[in-house]
Amino acid sequence: MSLEAAIAVHRFGLGARPGEIEGVGADPKAWLTAQIGMAAEQPVAPDGGAFPNCGTLVRQEQAMIAERRAIKAGDPEAQKKLAGGRMKIFTDEMAGRFKLGFTSSRPFAEHLVWFWTNHFTVSTTAGRTLNFCGAFEREAIRPFIADKFENMLLAVASHPAMLVYLNNNASIGPESRAGQRTGKGRNENLGRELMELYSLGVDSGYTQADVIALANILTGWSLDPKAASGFGYFPNRHQPGVQTLRGRRYAPDLKGGIEAVRDLARDPHTAHHIAIKFATYFIADEPSPQSVARLERVFSQTGGDLKALAIAAVEDDAAWEPRPRKMRSPVEYVTAGYRLLNLPGNDADGRLTRAAMASARAMGEFPMTAPSPKGWPLTSDAWSGPDAVLNRIEWAKQVGGKMPPDFNAARVADEGMGPLIAPATRTAMARAETQGDALALLISSPEFQRR
Amino acid sequence: MILDRRSLLQSFAAAGIIGAMDARAHFACAATPGDRRLVVVILRGALDGLAAAPPHGDKDYASVRGDLALQTSGTGALHDLDGFFGLHPSFANLKTLYDNRQLIVFHNICSPYRDRSHFEGQNVLESGGAQPHLLQDGWLNRALRPMGIGNGDRALAIAQTPPLMLSGKVQTASWMPAVMPAPDELFLNQVRALYANDAVLQESLSSALALQAASQNAMDDPAAVGPNGQKRPGGAYGNLTPLFQGAGKLLAALDGPRVATLEASGWDTHVTEGAADGQLARRLQMLDAAIDAMRTAMGREVWDKTAVVMATEFGRTVHPNGSGGTDHGTGGAAFLFGGAVQGGQVKAEWVGLRSDVLKDGRDQPARTDLRALFKGVLAEHMDVPNSALENTVFPDSGSAAPIKGLIRA
Numbered sequence: 001m002s003l004e005a006a007i008a009v010h011r012f013g014l015g016a017r018p019g020e021i022e023g024v025g026a027d028p029k030a031w032l033t034a035q036i037g038m039a040a041e042q043p044v045a046p047d048g049g050a051f052p053n054c055g056t057l058v059r060q061e062q063a064m065i066a067e068r069r070a071i072k073a074g075d076p077e078a079q080k081k082l083a084g085g086r087m088k089i090f091t092d093e094m095a096g097r098f099k100l101g102f103t104s105s106r107p108f109a110e111h112l113v114w115f116w117t118n119h120f121t122v123s124t125t126a127g128r129t130l131n132f133c134g135a136f137e138r139e140a141i142r143p144f145i146a147d148k149f150e151n152m153l154l155a156v157a158s159h160p161a162m163l164v165y166l167n168n169n170a171s172i173g174p175e176s177r178a179g180q181r182t183g184k185g186r187n188e189n190l191g192r193e194l195m196e197l198y199s200l201g202v203d204s205g206y207t208q209a210d211v212i213a214l215a216n217i218l219t220g221w222s223l224d225p226k227a228a229s230g231f232g233y234f235p236n237r238h239q240p241g242v243q244t245l246r247g248r249r250y251a252p253d254l255k256g257g258i259e260a261v262r263d264l265a266r267d268p269h270t271a272h273h274i275a276i277k278f279a280t281y282f283i284a285d286e287p288s289p290q291s292v293a294r295l296e297r298v299f300s301q302t303g304g305d306l307k308a309l310a311i312a313a314v315e316d317d318a319a320w321e322p323r324p325r326k327m328r329s330p331v332e333y334v335t336a337g338y339r340l341l342n343l344p345g346n347d348a349d350g351r352l353t354r355a356a357m358a359s360a361r362a363m364g365e366f367p368m369t370a371p372s373p374k375g376w377p378l379t380s381d382a383w384s385g386p387d388a389v390l391n392r393i394e395w396a397k398q399v400g401g402k403m404p405p406d407f408n409a410a411r412v413a414d415e416g417m418g419p420l421i422a423p424a425t426r427t428a429m430a431r432a433e434t435q436g437d438a439l440a441l442l443i444s445s446p447e448f449q450r451r
Numbered sequence: 452m453i454l455d456r457r458s459l460l461q462s463f464a465a466a467g468i469i470g471a472m473d474a475r476a477h478f479a480c481a482a483t484p485g486d487r488r489l490v491v492v493i494l495r496g497a498l499d500g501l502a503a504a505p506p507h508g509d510k511d512y513a514s515v516r517g518d519l520a521l522q523t524s525g526t527g528a529l530h531d532l533d534g535f536f537g538l539h540p541s542f543a544n545l546k547t548l549y550d551n552r553q554l555i556v557f558h559n560i561c562s563p564y565r566d567r568s569h570f571e572g573q574n575v576l577e578s579g580g581a582q583p584h585l586l587q588d589g590w591l592n593r594a595l596r597p598m599g600i601g602n603g604d605r606a607l608a609i610a611q612t613p614p615l616m617l618s619g620k621v622q623t624a625s626w627m628p629a630v631m632p633a634p635d636e637l638f639l640n641q642v643r644a645l646y647a648n649d650a651v652l653q654e655s656l657s658s659a660l661a662l663q664a665a666s667q668n669a670m671d672d673p674a675a676v677g678p679n680g681q682k683r684p685g686g687a688y689g690n691l692t693p694l695f696q697g698a699g700k701l702l703a704a705l706d707g708p709r710v711a712t713l714e715a716s717g718w719d720t721h722v723t724e725g726a727a728d729g730q731l732a733r734r735l736q737m738l739d740a741a742i743d744a745m746r747t748a749m750g751r752e753v754w755d756k757t758a759v760v761m762a763t764e765f766g767r768t769v770h771p772n773g774s775g776g777t778d779h780g781t782g783g784a785a786f787l788f789g790g791a792v793q794g795g796q797v798k799a800e801w802v803g804l805r806s807d808v809l810k811d812g813r814d815q816p817a818r819t820d821l822r823a824l825f826k827g828v829l830a831e832h833m834d835v836p837n838s839a840l841e842n843t844v845f846p847d848s849g850s851a852a853p854i855k856g857l858i859r860a
Contacts, residue, residue, distance in 0.1 A: 126719065167722045170774035185773025189721045192567070192779070202568050202583075208811060211567075364611045371716045372496070374570050384651050385612025386625045386659035393642055393656070428645055437638060444642045446649040 001418040004028045007320055010451045012282065012313075013107035015336025016416040020107075032314050035106040036307055040113045040142040043096030043134075046350070051093060054135040054160050054230035058223050061086075061131050086130045093134020094367055095353050101335040102344060102356075112145045112310060113137065114331070114367075115281050119274075120156045120198055121375035122165045123368055129165045132230075133368040136161035139229070149274065149304030150265030157194060157261050160223045160230040166190035166373065173219040173239025186239070191215030193373045199264040201273030206246060213245040217260045233257075271299040277378060278309060283319045285326060285379040291318050324420065324450035327380035330363035332451065333392060337399060337443055340416040363391045380450070393444045400440030409438035420447050484599040487756045487791060488702050489833055490711045490745075491591060493614060494738075494763040495573060496718035500783030500815060501769060502731055503542070504556050504797075508535030511804040519726050519771050527727030532556065536797045540727045541735035544743040545788065549795060554788040555857065557824060558799035561765050561817035563851075565810075567779035569719070572764030577616035579822065581847045588619030590844050591710065594829050595621045597839035600709060604661050607708035609698045617712045622654060624708070626662045626701065628693050662701075691715050691741035699748025702757070710833075715741075718763060721776040742788075755790030758832045758858060760824065762786075766815045769804055780814035785824060791832060793859050820851035827854035 001021055008028035009016045024031045045051045052060075064085060104110045117137045124130050140159040144152035156162055163169045171187035172179045179185060191214035196202050216239040224232020233254040243250050248263060250256035264270060275296035279287035298312040299305075313319055328336060334356045338344060344352035360366055364383070370376050377383075403409075409429055413421055425445040432438035442448055505521045506512055507529060513520045521529040521539065529537040530546040536556060538546050548554040564575040564583065571583035579590025595606055602622040608614060613625050639660065646653040698711050717734050724731045746754050766783025788794060800818035802808045810816050822845045829835040829844065830853045840853065 125717075167774055167776070170722055172773050174773065179773070187721055187772050187774045187776070188778045196568055196570075202571055208567065372569060372719070380651075381618075382612055384655055385608075385610070386655040386657075386662065387627045388611040389652055389655040390659035391611070393639070397638055424645055424648070428641055432641070437641075440638065441641060441645060445645050446652055449652065 002028070003322055003419045004320065005031075006418045006420050007322065008032055009107070010324065010336070010417075010420065011319065011326075012111060014101055014104070014111055014332065015107075015339040015451075017103075017339045018342050018412075018415055020339075021415070021418055029314050032108045033311055035108045036112065036146055036310050038146055040109045040145050041100060041104060041106060042138055042142060043093070043100045045096060046092050051096065051134060051138060053228055054132060054139055055225065055228040057089070057131050057135055058160055058230040059225040061128070062225055090124060090130045090133060090368075091357075093138075094357060095350060097134070097137065097367060098331075098335070098353055098357055099344070099347075101331075102338040102353075107339075108310075109145060112306075113141055115278070116141045116145065116152065116306075117367065118370070118375040118378075119277060120152075120162070121368075121370050121373050122159075122161045123370045123373070125369060125371060126165060129161050129368075132159075132161035132164060135159075135230075137368075144306065145310075146307035148265075149270070149299070149306055149309075150262045152306065153199060153265045154258060154261050156198065157190070157218070158221060158229075158231045162190070163222060163231070166193055168218055169222040171215060171219050171221075172237045173216060175240055176219065176238050177236040178234075179237070179239075186212070186215050186219060188212065188215045191218055194218075194261075195264065197373055197375075199273070200267055200269040201276075204267070204269035204273070210245055213243045214260065216243050217245065217250055217257050220254075221257065265304055268300065271296045271304070274304075274309070275299055278313060279316075280378045282313045283316060284321075285381075288318060291316050324447055325380070326451050327383045327449060328451050329376060329383055330360045330365035330388075330392075331367060333363070333383075333449065334360045334395070336448065336451070337396075340412060340443075341399070359395050363395065364388055384449075389449075392449065393440075396440040396443035397437075399443060400434075400436035400438070403436045403439055407435045407439070409435045409442060412439065413442050417442070417448065421445075422447055484605055484709045485834070486709075487832055488709055488711070488749075488753060488758070488789075489828065490698065490702070490713065490757065490759040490789075491616060492713045492715065492759060492761040493573070493577070493616060494718050494761060495569070495714060495716040496763070497569060497572070497765050497767055497779055498718040498763040498783060499720055499724065499731065499767040499777050500558060500560075500763075501767075502720075502724065502726075503539050503735065504558060504784040504786075505529050505537050505539065506535060506558065506799075506801065506804070507531070507537050509801070509804050515769050515804045517771050518775065519724060519777070521726050529727075533797055535801075536799070539732065539735050541732050542739050544739045544746075545786070548788050552795035553790060553792050554786065554794045555792060556797045556799075557785040557787070557819060558797065559782045559801060559816055559818040560762075560785045560799075560821055560824065561782045561819075562821045563848075564765065565781065565817075567765065567781075569764060569779070574615065576762065576764045576821065577614060579825070579845045579848075586846075589614070589616035590825065591616045591712065592619030592621050592623065594833070594835055594839070594844045595623075595710065597835045597844070598709070598829075598833045604658065605708055606710040607662070607698075607701060608712045609694050610712070610714060614712055614714060617710075622658065624658045624662045626659075626697065628697055691737050692744045695741035695745035696748045699745035703749045703753045720767070721772065721774065721778060723775045724771075724777060725775075751790075757789040758787060758791045758828055759789045760785070760787050760828050762821055762824075766817075768813045769809055769815055770813065778813075781810045782815040782817035785821060787824065787828065787857060791858055793856055798854070819854075820848070822848045823851040823854045824857075826851065827857045829853075831855070831858035 005021050005024035005028045009021050012032050122136050136159050140155040166189040167187045168190040172184045174185040188211050192211045195206050220234045220238035240252050250260045275292045279291045283291050295312050298308050302308040347353055365376055428441050429438040507523050527540050529540055531537045562575045563581050564572045574583045577589050578586040580586040600606055604624040606623040608617050608625040610625050611627055613623050617623050701707050720731050762785040765781055767777035767780040772778050806812045826840045
């Protein structure tokens with residue numbers, strides 16, 4: 001078992017399942033690269049099939065709203081059921097996502113999905129996004145991890161989840177026909193965050209006038225229950241007149257909007273912004289300027305090819321430092337624990353998956369619930385505060401306590417961590433009172449807390 | 452289990468490991484922390500100051516605010532303060548504080564940040580720099596040593612991990628209402644040994660254990676636990692009361708923290724903000740109730756030694772946007788309250804609400820620098836010397852002279 005194989009599985013992957021490090025083979029870089037040539041896997045719905053597309057979800061949502069209006073004054077039980085309906089959609093979607101993380105045989109591809117979903121944060125904390133969050137990742141992120149950045153950006157900017165989250169569905173050109181009729185106007189939220197967070201980055205010299213121009217460009221981008229994608233462009237809400245964004249002019253129609261989004265993706269500031277975030281996530285909390293510059297160059301030279309970007313990170317020597325440096329986020333931590341123990345098994349009633357979801361939440365992170373569009377933090381210090389660390393140890397102890405009496409912690413450690421285990425951890429495990437405690441010590445150890 | 456943790460804490464203390472001992476070791480070369488308490492509440496997301504503290508006496512108020520204007524009479528009427536400014540109808544407890552001369556409202560106030568990014572704005576608010584990302588640590592952390600507070604649990608973040616404002620050279624503690632069962636002492640000692648060569652994890656674990664032991668009595672609120680046993684931090688929909696109440700209980704302890712930070716998000720009201728009812732009204736009411744719970748938990752004696760300063764990264768646009776909300780702006784409101792505060796006043800350099808006085812024709816203007824408020828509180832309430840304020844706590848803040856007359860003599 002080579003050290004490089006263990007690093008590949010833990011740093012780029014999601015932690016080792018039994019036999020996974022052995023299976024990496026002689027060329028860990030090739031093992032990683034082979035995972036990312038195509039779209040990411042899709043999670044499986046509770047009935048074993050595929051989740052519905054967002055157009056269906058938009059129609060469902062409208063039907064639910066209509067139904068709720070109809071029973072407004074009536075049956076409180078029926079009302080409760082409707083509220084529970086939205087939450088169930090979200091929980092089922094997230095359970096499918098967690099399960100994929102526990103079991104995927106393309107863990108690097110899955111890890112890339114997590115990075116991009118967090119980069120393009122959509123959260124249940126604002127707007128009516130609960131029903132659409134799962135679809136967002138399935139439709140705007142997973143198909144594009146080996147595609148061009150501009151295609152992902154466009155899919156993101158036109159996805160119902162994003163349009164609802166950042167209020168673009170309510171943004172109406174003040175001089176458009178709908179604006180004139182209703183007196184309603186523009187909402188800057190998506191226009192601003194699309195530049196600040198999702199593409200150019202905050203110090204890239206755009207102005208308030210640019211924010212307004214982009215918001216105008218995006219007016220009329222909203223939800224259409226008749227479309228399979230759930231997205232529709234409504235010319236009667238679109239602000240008339242050519243818009244100038246960062247010195248370029250865009251026609252007042254959907255084509256102009258698509259061009260504007262693609263131009264943001266191609267802007268050199270975007271290459272820099274993405275390179276920094278990607279390096280911070282996969283290489284180090286404070287990546288060297290050389291690492292960032294390399295990723296930035298590859299991103300620019302390939303026209304934002306995301307597969308090339310991922311390979312460039314894999315090929316950076318700095319990413320192979322033996323000592324794990326990045327604190328696992330709670331979702332990464334719980335996932336690595338489950339992979340280590342080959343959980344959740346068939347989990348027919350979903351209990352073990354739900355337990356992991358609740359644990360990640362209690363440790364402070366849950367997918368698609370970040371407090372702001374900036375997403376969950378990428379650096380270790382966010383997850384290593386006093387309360388956070390104690391929570392993780394408490395979780396490790398709980399997991400250890402659930403192991404059967406014939407459990408062999410040392411074997412799990414060898415298979416799942418191998419050369420990454422520190423001598424002190426081995427000693428402590430050997431001295432532990434029970435096999436469960438030995439496992440809990442492994443999961444609490446500095447080297448398992450990090451990747 | 453509680454006793455286990457307490458005895459564990461004592462054994463750490465005996466070994467000189469935990470922070471309180473360390474803090475004492477610094478007394479010889481720094482000021483001694485007094486018994487006054489300072490709490491900073493960070494409102495993340497840009498609170499609408501014109502909703503929180505409506506200038507109802509301004510002749511343009513009703514017209515510029517449109518559907519968001521609050522009424523001065525009838526159901527859902529705002530609370531009048533001085534005939535010109537008021538408080539949102541949800542701020543019933545804050546109104547009582549004002550009447551008891553324990554609340555000062557500040558208006559047209561903002562950090563020196565003049566753009567409209569939440570994240571840069573919060574960075575400036577918390578770092579105390581003149582621009583985003585100029586300083587890597589938080590102003591409140593830099594103010595700890597001058598207050599006589601060293602490493603340990605005299606400075607406390609109610610969070611899983613301290614926010615930037617309280618992060619820096621001085622090690623501080625963090626606490627949240629715990630929901631997971633606590634591991635036993637033996638196991639924790641084994642983990643501590645594992646962390647012997649890991650400074651970050653070792654420091655965090657020691658600090659957490661010390662706090663956990665001291666806070667057992669702050670954890671008895673079942674409301675802190677969600678339906679699936681998850682914690683409810685001050686996120687957009689989280690109940691704030693357990694956090695504020697827990698802070699109040701911890702701050703009440705004789706040897707407890709002297710400085711604490713609290714965070715509440717959920718103020719980014721781009722859509723259907725509402726006026727007397729609605730989204731923002733509910734969130735403000737949650738905040739108002741949480742503040743009252745903190746006051747009650749502290750008890751009269753400690754409350755009388757307390758100042759709470761509550762601020763947000765920037766204000767919002769004066770006019771409603773197209774979707775019944777407001778967009779990112781500049782100036783806004785801030786609040787200073789507590790038994791130690793010389794309250795019952797509104798401090799604002801008011802210039803009206805006409806478009807020609809608004810920043811870029813849209814934002815509430817910024818006429819007072821938030822740093823002037825922070826500096827005033829640090830100087831009068833926590834005896835931070837002027838040299839420290841100007842040189843280390845808020846470098847390059849000469850234009851923002853400390854506001855005087857904030858704290859009772």
